[in-house]
Amino acid sequence: MTIRRIFSGPARLAAIAPLVWLTLFFLLPFGFVLKISLSHTVIAQPPYAPLIPLTGGFEALRAALAQLDLGNFASLAADELYVMSYVRSLVVASASTALLVAIGYPIAYGMARLPPARQPLAMMLVIVPFWTSFLIRIYAWINVLQHDGLLNRVLLALHVVDKPVVWLSTDTAMYLGIVYSYAPFMVLPLYATLARMDVSLLEAAADLGCSRLKAFWLVTLPLSLRGVAAGALLCFIPIVGEFVIPDLLAGSERLMIGQTLWLEFFTNKDWPVASSIAVVLLAVLLLPLLVFQRLERRSVEGGTR
Amino acid sequence: MRARALAGLSAFNAVSLALGLAFLYLPIVILVAYSFNASRLVAVWGGWSLRWYGELLHDRAMLDAAWMSLRVGVCAATAATLLGTLAAVALARGGGFLGRTLMSGMLYAPLVMPEVMTGLALLLLFVAVDAERGFWTVVIAHTTLTMCFVAVIVQSRLAGLDRSLEEAAMDLGCSPARAFAAVTLPLIAPAIAAGWMLAFTLSLDDLVIASFTTGPGSATLPIRIYSEVRLGVRPEINAICALVIVAVALLIVAASLITKFAGGSRDAAAPL
Amino acid sequence: MIEPTTTTTSASATASPLLRIVAVTKRFGGFAAVDALSLDLVAGEFFALLGPSGCGKTTLLRMLAGFETPDHGAILLDGEDVAPVLPHRRPVNMMFQSYALFPHLSVQDNVAFGLRRAGLPKAEIAARVAEMLALVRLEGFERRKPDQLSGGQRQRVALARALARRPRLLLLDEPMAALDKKLRQSTQAELKELQRRLGTTFVIVTHDQEEAMTVADRIGVMDRGRLVQVGPPRELYETPASRWIAGFVGDINLIEGRVVSREGGRLVLALPDGGATVMALCAGAGRQDAADGCIAVRPEKIRLAPADSAAGEGAPNRLAGEVVDVTYQGSVSLYRVALKGGLVVRAALANASRAGVPDLGPGRAVTASFAPEDGVVLEA
Numbered sequence: 001m002t003i004r005r006i007f008s009g010p011a012r013l014a015a016i017a018p019l020v021w022l023t024l025f026f027l028l029p030f031g032f033v034l035k036i037s038l039s040h041t042v043i044a045q046p047p048y049a050p051l052i053p054l055t056g057g058f059e060a061l062r063a064a065l066a067q068l069d070l071g072n073f074a075s076l077a078a079d080e081l082y083v084m085s086y087v088r089s090l091v092v093a094s095a096s097t098a099l100l101v102a103i104g105y106p107i108a109y110g111m112a113r114l115p116p117a118r119q120p121l122a123m124m125l126v127i128v129p130f131w132t133s134f135l136i137r138i139y140a141w142i143n144v145l146q147h148d149g150l151l152n153r154v155l156l157a158l159h160v161v162d163k164p165v166v167w168l169s170t171d172t173a174m175y176l177g178i179v180y181s182y183a184p185f186m187v188l189p190l191y192a193t194l195a196r197m198d199v200s201l202l203e204a205a206a207d208l209g210c211s212r213l214k215a216f217w218l219v220t221l222p223l224s225l226r227g228v229a230a231g232a233l234l235c236f237i238p239i240v241g242e243f244v245i246p247d248l249l250a251g252s253e254r255l256m257i258g259q260t261l262w263l264e265f266f267t268n269k270d271w272p273v274a275s276s277i278a279v280v281l282l283a284v285l286l287l288p289l290l291v292f293q294r295l296e297r298r299s300v301e302g303g304t305r
Numbered sequence: 306m307r308a309r310a311l312a313g314l315s316a317f318n319a320v321s322l323a324l325g326l327a328f329l330y331l332p333i334v335i336l337v338a339y340s341f342n343a344s345r346l347v348a349v350w351g352g353w354s355l356r357w358y359g360e361l362l363h364d365r366a367m368l369d370a371a372w373m374s375l376r377v378g379v380c381a382a383t384a385a386t387l388l389g390t391l392a393a394v395a396l397a398r399g400g401g402f403l404g405r406t407l408m409s410g411m412l413y414a415p416l417v418m419p420e421v422m423t424g425l426a427l428l429l430l431f432v433a434v435d436a437e438r439g440f441w442t443v444v445i446a447h448t449t450l451t452m453c454f455v456a457v458i459v460q461s462r463l464a465g466l467d468r469s470l471e472e473a474a475m476d477l478g479c480s481p482a483r484a485f486a487a488v489t490l491p492l493i494a495p496a497i498a499a500g501w502m503l504a505f506t507l508s509l510d511d512l513v514i515a516s517f518t519t520g521p522g523s524a525t526l527p528i529r530i531y532s533e534v535r536l537g538v539r540p541e542i543n544a545i546c547a548l549v550i551v552a553v554a555l556l557i558v559a560a561s562l563i564t565k566f567a568g569g570s571r572d573a574a575a576p577l
Numbered sequence: 578m579i580e581p582t583t584t585t586t587s588a589s590a591t592a593s594p595l596l597r598i599v600a601v602t603k604r605f606g607g608f609a610a611v612d613a614l615s616l617d618l619v620a621g622e623f624f625a626l627l628g629p630s631g632c633g634k635t636t637l638l639r640m641l642a643g644f645e646t647p648d649h650g651a652i653l654l655d656g657e658d659v660a661p662v663l664p665h666r667r668p669v670n671m672m673f674q675s676y677a678l679f680p681h682l683s684v685q686d687n688v689a690f691g692l693r694r695a696g697l698p699k700a701e702i703a704a705r706v707a708e709m710l711a712l713v714r715l716e717g718f719e720r721r722k723p724d725q726l727s728g729g730q731r732q733r734v735a736l737a738r739a740l741a742r743r744p745r746l747l748l749l750d751e752p753m754a755a756l757d758k759k760l761r762q763s764t765q766a767e768l769k770e771l772q773r774r775l776g777t778t779f780v781i782v783t784h785d786q787e788e789a790m791t792v793a794d795r796i797g798v799m800d801r802g803r804l805v806q807v808g809p810p811r812e813l814y815e816t817p818a819s820r821w822i823a824g825f826v827g828d829i830n831l832i833e834g835r836v837v838s839r840e841g842g843r844l845v846l847a848l849p850d851g852g853a854t855v856m857a858l859c860a861g862a863g864r865q866d867a868a869d870g871c872i873a874v875r876p877e878k879i880r881l882a883p884a885d886s887a888a889g890e891g892a893p894n895r896l897a898g899e900v901v902d903v904t905y906q907g908s909v910s911l912y913r914v915a916l917k918g919g920l921v922v923r924a925a926l927a928n929a930s931r932a933g934v935p936d937l938g939p940g941r942a943v944t945a946s947f948a949p950e951d952g953v954v955l956e957a
Contacts, residue, residue: 008400010482015395018388018452019404022411025449029426032433107325110318122322129329131503131553133510135527136546139534140332143339146538150335183329234417241419243513248534258421265425265517275429278422285419293413472644473677475664477742478694484665487690491681 030282037072037275072276082260082277086284089257092246093239096178097232103179104186104231109220111187112194119195123188130184138177138248145173145249174250178239186231193227194220226295233292237285257281337550340543357544367545370529374509377440377525381447382504388448389455389504390497396456397463415453423450424517431518438520446518447508454507455500462496463489502560506553593656595620595778596641596746601650603636610636612802613650618746623772623779625793627786629825633802634782638748641780642671654745665694670744674751676735678723684710684734685719691742709737712771729760736768740777749781753788765791786826790814798822820871820955829873830922831955836870844954846870848896850918856893857952871955878951879924881912881934884942894952896945898922900937912937914945 076082111122129137144150145167152164167173197220205215243258250256255263257277265274340358344351361367392412399405415423427446431438466489474484512527519525524532526549533542594617603611610633618624626634639645640652643664651658659667670691678687685706692702710716713733723731732752739747752768753761769792772779783789789796790810797807806818817823820831832855834846844859857872882888884897898916909925910933916922922945926934937943 008398008402010485011395011398011400012402014391015399015402015404015408018392018395018412018456019408021388021449021452022408025427025430025445026411026415026423029423029430032429033422033426036429103325106317106321110322110325113318114322125326126329128554128557129333131506131557132333132550133506133527133546133553135510135512135530135534136336136549137333139530139538139542139546140336142534143336143538143543144332180328180332183325187325237417238419241421243419243421244531258419261421261425271429274425278425281419281422289414289417292417293410467675467677469673469675469677470679472642472664473671473673473679473738474690475644476642476669476671477691477738478665480663480665483694488679492679 033275033278033282036272037279038070039272072272073280075273076276076280081255082257085255085257085260086280088254089240089242090284092174092178092242092256093236096175096182096239097236099175099179100182100186100235101228101232104183104190105228107183108187108190108194108227111191112197123191126184126187126191134181135244137181138245141173141177141180142168142248145176168249169251171250174246177245177249178242181245182235182239185234189230189234190224190227193224193230197223230292230295233288233295237288237292240285241281333550336543337547340540340547342540342543345540357540358548360541361544361548364541366524367526367529367541370524370526371545373440373523374526377443377447377515378505378508380444381451381508382501384444384448385450385452385504386455386497386501389452389500390459390493392452392456393459393463397460412453412456415450416457420511420513421517424514427514428517438518439523442518442520443515443523443525446514447504447511450511450514451504451507454503455497458500458503459493459496462493466492498560502556506556509549509553594618595655597651597653597656598637598641599651599653601637601640601647601652603633603640603645603647609633609802611640611647614799614802614804615650616797616804616807618778618780620778621776623769623781623792623794625789625796626780626782626799627789627796627826628784628799630784632799634784634799635750637799638671638750638780638782641746642669642748643667668742668745669748670739670742670746671748671750672735672739672752674754676723676731676755678731678734678738680723682722683719684715684721684723684726687723687734688738688741690738695742705741709741712740713737728755729764732756732764736771740775743777745778747777747779749779751782751784753783753785761788762791768792790826798825800825814875816953817873817955820873823873823953823955828876828923828925830876830879832872832874832920832922832952834870834872836868843949844870844872846872848916848918848920850916853896853917855896855952856949857954858950859954867956872952873955874922874947874952876911876923876925877909877927879922879945879947881914881924881926881937881943881945883936884944886944889944889946892946893949894947896922898943898945900939900941900943902939903937905933910934914943916945 107126111119111126114122142149146152147164147166147168149167151167152161155161155165156163201219201223202215205219206212210218241258242256243262246256247259247262261274261277261281264270264277341353341355342349342351343354343356392408395402396405396409396412424446427442427449428438431442436442470488470492471484474488475481479487510527511525512531515525516528516531519528526545530542530545533539596616596618598614598616600613600615601611602609602613612633614633614637626637628634636645640647640660643659643662643666647660650660652660654668659669679690682690688706688709689702692705697705706719707716710719713736715730715733715737718726718730718734723734726734732755736752739749749768753764756764765788768779772792779792781789781792790813793810795807795809796813797804798813799805800821806813806822813822813826817826817829823829823831832846832848834848834855837845837847837854839845839859842858843856845854845856847854855872880889881900889895896916898914901913901915901921903913904911905928907928909927912924912926914922914924924945926937
């Protein structure tokens with residue numbers, strides 16, 4: 001027995017409550033999603049036919065399993081609306097992630113190269129907007145982007161344009177909103193990796209004949225790829241399922257999958273289809289989710305900074 | 306010397322940093338400024354006025370929603386802090402135990418899981434067990450979501466803690482439980498406080514999950530704001546948003562002051 | 578330096594030992610960090626566990642503190658087996674390598690921490706804290722937090738905190754590793770003085786042989802989980818039990834050759850090149866049958882003279898060679914001399930005058946010699 005064990009006994013007991021909670025309110029609900037994605041739509045309350053009778057014993061269970069309805073998934077695959085929504089979500093998420101890397105990297109790099117005394121302040125400045133409500137920040141952009149908003153008035157005053165530009169309900173506005181909202185999620189992991197990097201590595205590279213650009217390319221960039229990966233996953237996965245930003249800033253002719261799900265659920269009241277959408281979405285995101293979880297666990301449990 | 310070697314980069318750095326920060330803050334500043342606009346027309350500046358704040362006082366629905374959000378936030382953040390801290394302690398100090406992989410999986414997945422999915426899943430659960438949707442279902446949903454953030458913050462603080470501090474406490478006569486209470490807990494307290502704060506603001510912020518899990522008549526503030534925002538920009542909305550921003554800012558300042566006076570180490574205030 | 582009056586073997590026989598470690602084994606996975614190790618400590622001694630990193634010395638110390646439990650064997654403190662006793666119930670305290678000062682507590686609260694756990698009355702705690710801080714000369718620092726102290730001051734707080742409970746046994750895990758060299762030397766002297774004054778039994782773990790020799794009454798050298806030699810510093814240095822110990826504790830020349838004779842307590846070796854023979858006293862009978870032998874000589878015990886000098890003519894152990902190079906090291910200069918057979922020996926000559934020894938420069942033909950009683954016969 002070692003000291004670790006002396007502590008690990010009570011520490012394991014501490015796991016019970018969160019484990020029970022997460023099983024009840026995270027794992028189990030996804031079981032329900034799966035179950036309802038396999039049931040029929042009925043117009044009732046709740047709007048689906050109960051599928052597996054919990055009291056019928058094994059025979060009833062077998063009978064129920066035989067009746068499983070994959071029809072919802074078939075209709076997902078057949079209906080262009082759903083397929084296009086998935087495609088659009090993936091495209092938007094990929095493009096936004098690329099934009100975020102392009103914009104977030106210089107910011108993180110700039111922060112990491114500030115004098116050490118000023119870095120906490122810079123980090124604070126990046127984090128604070130993140131503490132402000134997500135919805136409010138999107139709303140702030142609506143203020144700026146609307147037809148007679150500040151942006152159009154500035155552009156008109158500067159004679160860059162001669163009539164107001166339509167910003168709202170466009171993809172441009174949506175990308176702006178996404179980049180704006182997710183920037184801290186990209187900047188912070190990047191900053192963490194870059195700040196940890198030893199400056200003498202760059203000096204060593206310069207000493208060995210690298211130009212500054214070459215040193216960046218050969219030393220800084222490879223060493224920061226982990227941060228890029230963490231930031232990219234941290235952004236990509238939630239953006240795929242994003243609802244608020246496209247709903248408020250993009251046009252309504254092409255929907256992202258989160259919007260489609262919302263629509264099916266709240267407007268069409270088709271819970272089984274909404275559940276099927278969620279199941280497929282989970283399947284699409286499973287790989288990036290697993291990669292993220294592994295990356296994150298290693299970085300937290302990897303010990304000290 | 307080091308500073309000089311990097312001086313060439315600093316112009317570029319300064320510009321990218323300044324642009325980045327302007328991008329982050331300008332819309333918020335504009336929003337707050339417009340909340341003091343006397344004119345109902347958002348585009349026209351009608352001079353400074355507190356008119357919209359006054360009108361807010363008469364908006365019963367908005368006030369109810371704000372009160373609901375506050376109560377949900379406090380309850381969910383407290384429960385999430387408790388559960389998240391327990392989970393962090395188990396992961397950081399429990400060694401390998403049965404269910405560890407499952408738990409860390411369930412802790413990290415909600416961090417990035419699209420909110421529509423978490424919301425939908427929880428709603429289906431509540432419907433299945435026939436729970437009455439309202440205040441408590443939102444609290445449960447927000448606790449589930451935010452305990453993961455608390456766990457990550459507390460766990461990284463625990464992982465950074467010198468294990469020999471606990472050993473020293475035991476060496477000086479503390480039982481393991483006593484050592485945890487006398488040494489470990491005070492040292493991770495700033496992280497726990499930061500975790501509570503983050504959980505509270507996340508709860509205050511959440512629209513999607515609350516929309517799924519709440520019932521009729523118990524709208525949270527974001528739900529209320531969202532339904533107004535869909536109809537376009539209104540000065541009253543600017544005012545309530547400005548109030549929320551100020552409240553959160555005050556909370557952050559208070560938290561950083563608390564951690565500073567608590568004498569915790571410098572990195573403790575970092576919320577992520 | 579104080580020579581203990583008892584030697585290794587008699588220590589356990591005469592005084593009843595404070596601590597008996599009996600055939601203790603600790604495995605991590607398949608690896609035996611401590612391997613069937615036995616050791617007795619008498620009350621009041623300053624014992625050093627010396628060894629390279631990974632030899633198991635810290636594991637042994639942590640078993641004494643109670644942070645690890647032995648897989649086999651017993652740890653008897655005052656005759657009572659403490660192996661299953663949890664750390665907080667042992668009359669043993671430890672000073673950690675990282676000091677492990679509680680960053681959220683002031684200096685006085687750190688020192689009082691263990692006293693409060695022991696439930697001492699308030700007044701006595703205050704008195705004891707003051708006494709301890711006076712002992713480590715930190716009066717006036719009571720209200721400081723650990724991060725407002727220098728490295729040396731932190732080290733002294735850690736010492737005061739560990740001593741405050743008046744432990745039967747104080748364990749020190751590399752206590753000077755974080756100090757710079759100058760500070761380390763003065764701290765070693767203070768620690769030694771403190772231990773003598775308090776009479777508490779100290780066990781220090783270190784990888785620094787100079788530190789071990791400076792502070793300890795007895796040193797146990799560990800290698801791969803075992804104690805390979807236990808004895809006072811002088812014994813360890815002058816009569817190492819094996820080539821490994823001889824090389825680990827200080828610098829040494831190993832002269833190997835064929836055994837010519839082994840009579841009258843003298844071992845005579847013929848060097849490989851044929852001509853020269855070396856001779857050293859050997860105490861025990863040794864391995865009578867071995868055809869090859871090894872004589873070890875410390876560099877400072879080798880004398881050098883110009884080859885044409887007649888001094889010492891006819892004495893044993895005169896080896897002809899040529900100076901390869903000279904390294905000036907301040908108090909001594911180190912000469913490397915290539916002997917006829919190709920063996921290079923190192924000789925350390927004190928720089929007794931500022932001019933040095935001009936006629937022993939590189940390339941000079943010299944005679945290296947040592948007294949038979951200065952050579953050590955190594956069998957292992």
